[in-house]
Amino acid sequence: MLTEKKFNLIIVLGIFTFSLIGYVMSEPYFITLATKIVILGIAGCALNLILGFGGMVSFGHAMFFGVGGYVAAISAFHSMNGESIDLIFFDFNGSSQMLFNWFLAVIFSMFFALLVGSISIRTSGVYFIMITLAFAQMTYYFSVGWTKYGGEDGLSTYVRNDLFSINTMLPLNFFIICFSCLCIVGFILNWVINSNFGNFLKGCKENEEKMISLGLNPYTLKLTAFVISGAITGLAGALYVDLNRFVSPTSLSWQTSGELIVLVILGGSARLFGPLLGAIVFILLEQFLGEVTENWQFWLGVILVLIVLYFPKGVSGLFIKD
Amino acid sequence: MSEKKEILKLSGINKCFGNVVVAKDISLTVVSNELHALIGPNGAGKTTLIKMISGELKPDQGVVMLLDRKVNHLSEIARVNRGCIRSFQVSSIIGSMTVFENILLAVKQKRSILKMLFRKFQSNSSESSFVYQTLNQLSLETLGTKVASTLSHGDKKKLELAMALAMGPKILLLDEPFAGLDQAESSRLIELLKSIKKNMPIFLIEHDMQAVFALADKISVLNEGEIIESGSVEKIRRSKLVQNAYLGGDL
Numbered sequence A: 001m002l003t004e005k006k007f008n009l010i011i012v013l014g015i016f017t018f019s020l021i022g023y024v025m026s027e028p029y030f031i032t033l034a035t036k037i038v039i040l041g042i043a044g045c046a047l048n049l050i051l052g053f054g055g056m057v058s059f060g061h062a063m064f065f066g067v068g069g070y071v072a073a074i075s076a077f078h079s080m081n082g083e084s085i086d087l088i089f090f091d092f093n094g095s096s097q098m099l100f101n102w103f104l105a106v107i108f109s110m111f112f113a114l115l116v117g118s119i120s121i122r123t124s125g126v127y128f129i130m131i132t133l134a135f136a137q138m139t140y141y142f143s144v145g146w147t148k149y150g151g152e153d154g155l156s157t158y159v160r161n162d163l164f165s166i167n168t169m170l171p172l173n174f175f176i177i178c179f180s181c182l183c184i185v186g187f188i189l190n191w192v193i194n195s196n197f198g199n200f201l202k203g204c205k206e207n208e209e210k211m212i213s214l215g216l217n218p219y220t221l222k223l224t225a226f227v228i229s230g231a232i233t234g235l236a237g238a239l240y241v242d243l244n245r246f247v248s249p250t251s252l253s254w255q256t257s258g259e260l261i262v263l264v265i266l267g268g269s270a271r272l273f274g275p276l277l278g279a280i281v282f283i284l285l286e287q288f289l290g291e292v293t294e295n296w297q298f299w300l301g302v303i304l305v306l307i308v309l310y311f312p313k314g315v316s317g318l319f320i321k322d
Numbered sequence B: 001m002s003e004k005k006e007i008l009k010l011s012g013i014n015k016c017f018g019n020v021v022v023a024k025d026i027s028l029t030v031v032s033n034e035l036h037a038l039i040g041p042n043g044a045g046k047t048t049l050i051k052m053i054s055g056e057l058k059p060d061q062g063v064v065m066l067l068d069r070k071v072n073h074l075s076e077i078a079r080v081n082r083g084c085i086r087s088f089q090v091s092s093i094i095g096s097m098t099v100f101e102n103i104l105l106a107v108k109q110k111r112s113i114l115k116m117l118f119r120k121f122q123s124n125s126s127e128s129s130f131v132y133q134t135l136n137q138l139s140l141e142t143l144g145t146k147v148a149s150t151l152s153h154g155d156k157k158k159l160e161l162a163m164a165l166a167m168g169p170k171i172l173l174l175d176e177p178f179a180g181l182d183q184a185e186s187s188r189l190i191e192l193l194k195s196i197k198k199n200m201p202i203f204l205i206e207h208d209m210q211a212v213f214a215l216a217d218k219i220s221v222l223n224e225g226e227i228i229e230s231g232s233v234e235k236i237r238r239s240k241l242v243q244n245a246y247l248g249g250d251l
Helices: A004-024 A028-051 A062-081 A098-120 A125-145 A171-194 A196-206 A208-213 A218-244 A254-267 A274-292 A296-310 B046-054 B076-081 B099-107 B113-118 B125-137 B153-166 B183-196 B209-215 B233-238 B240-247
Strands: B006-017 B020-031 B035-039 B061-066 B084-087 B171-175 B202-205 B218-223 B226-231
Touching (some): A004 A171, A028 A218, A028 A254, A062 A098, A062 A218, A062 A254, A098 A218, A171 A196, A218 B113, A254 A274, A254 A296, A274 A296, B020 B226, B035 B046, B035 B209, B046 B202, B076 B084, B153 B183, B226 B240
Parallel strands (some): B084 B171
Antiparallel strands (some): B006 B061, B218 B226
């Protein structure tokens, strides 16, 4: 059994090594798989902040993933075709700069998270699940009807955005960019979880009444966590758009929200990088089980049931000692 | 002798749930360094009253004064921050954390969100010594590293009390702290509360009459939402009204 620190290190180094193997073997597909794992891992870890540590089961987190993605894609799209967006006070010409588009994605996702969270967090349990789902579905149907940006067919950006003078079209370069984001996000989440705030958040999950009797406002604590989580999920969405050079309403759908929850449950909630391991298992099952059978999702369901029944701490619980 | 100061004052408190009257014109006062006990049969409205004092429920009529200030409009959280600290009938602690961490939560509660985010959950030397001092006060010093959920029932009650004390209360509202304790644990808690009440007022709801008589400076008896008698331990012991309404016999 490992300490959580060692486990985190092994997982992160494992993904990096997998990508390097792909590079050495001239298999860009491996690098793309590793990149996808990293991006979904970031989104899963962000969801885990509110689900695993805050006890809020958001079934609408795809909304922030999709909003981040659409914002980054729209900015890149306008930069590419030269058509500006009239924003009353100024015309926005879009941007092909990754950093700027990430910034926009994070800001918009934060705003959406603040809006949705301020209403949703007034509820709890099944009502919270349903209200977050409802908000996500609203954005999903909006994107389906938004024909200016591809509607149901989605929006292509054709080339990846730029980051300094790095050739982002090279799979390994883009992987390293995403991997760096994962390390930064991991550091931030680790800090938040181990801060006073993180411990009060855990207290809210376990005993909200006690937190009130300590003079703390659970609503404010939970909303802050929700906004942080939404912002990081938005960043993951922007990275995913750069990976695929495409965004579609699917990224806002309830299936995507469900997949993010699956990552958390598979890997183990209440562990910093549990969802990252969840992403590894999920992507590998999708790839390798998908080659064996078309019905790989059926077997994923079976595995999920077994994990919930016999390994409530997820796959990471098999490796980390308490 | 120093003058007794009114810490908590209830005047004309009324509360109904539909047609059921749970508080009828309740008035009482808790003064500094006094333990005021509220007794009454199950369903008399004791916990409802403590909820109205703490702010969890709002009275339909009447005034709640805390340290000479009307607090009816204040939320539960605002009242906690004014020093009105409550314990629950069922021990309310964070079971997954250690005893030390539970008390540290209580010590660190007066922080803004930003300060909470940018500070690690660890104690500095003054906080550590304060936590250990509180643990010592409640004879929990050997249990600091134990996970709270593994404590005995009595120790959980003590931990909850320790958390309340760590917040520096102006008044303690204790809801049946003796429930479920064995004789030895009860005796220890009585001694502990005797030492605490020297420094701060306590409003105690309790069924354990032995504990109430050992601790109370003043007792109020609640029956069907109404205070039927109030006074010293001797007065309550002798009151025929109380014997008939509450105990059906001699106290």
